[in-house]
Amino acid sequence: MPPDCIGKGPSRTKIMLVGEQPGDKEDLAGHPFVGPAGKLLNEALAEAGIARDEVYITNVVKHFKWARSPRGKSRIG
DSSP: OOGGGTOBSOSSOSEEEEESSOOHHHHHHTSSSOSHHHHHHHHHHHHHTOOGGGEEEEESSOOOEEEEETTEEEEEO
């Protein structure tokens, strides 16, 4: 598993954000908060005057397993 799957950001920081589980975009990219939730997070951090690269960001759930389904691949919780 690539290191970014664990989390992203400085190892020494005053702020750590932990999300519940990655969305599809996060799971596929292997980076936390890069999908729609990441866009919202970026806007909230900017409004608060906090640079995203000053925050350690991760998820409790790291990745999902995938299985074939009639519609392609389906994520298995």
